[in-house]
Amino acid sequence: MFEVGFSEICMVALVALLVIGPEKLPKVARMTGFWIGKSRRILASVKQEIHEEFQAEELRQSLKNQSGIKEIKQIINETATDLHSFQNTLNQQAEELKSAQQTTGRDEPRKS
Numbered sequence: 001m002f003e004v005g006f007s008e009i010c011m012v013a014l015v016a017l018l019v020i021g022p023e024k025l026p027k028v029a030r031m032t033g034f035w036i037g038k039s040r041r042i043l044a045s046v047k048q049e050i051h052e053e054f055q056a057e058e059l060r061q062s063l064k065n066q067s068g069i070k071e072i073k074q075i076i077n078e079t080a081t082d083l084h085s086f087q088n089t090l091n092q093q094a095e096e097l098k099s100a101q102q103t104t105g106r107d108e109p110r111k112s
Contacts, residue, residue, distance in 0.1 A: 020028050 016028070017025055
């Protein structure tokens, strides 16, 4: 992210030594390290929460798609049931026509 070389770090340390002084420099360095570490942990926590939120949204989308698939399966099942009942009705009518033809003794239907 930031391209800081060794010479830049040495320059910052030298300026800090001159401005802060040799007595307070170790304490300031520890505090700076503490705050940098804390900010990194907070940043990592925020990244983790964002990642979890994206996963939760993907899960919601997946469940939404699944419910759509369930509705489609239900429609298909209802259509299949209707087709089976229609087929049974047609078979019954065909059987009735066959039995009617056998009782009249005719093999062919009448022509007008």
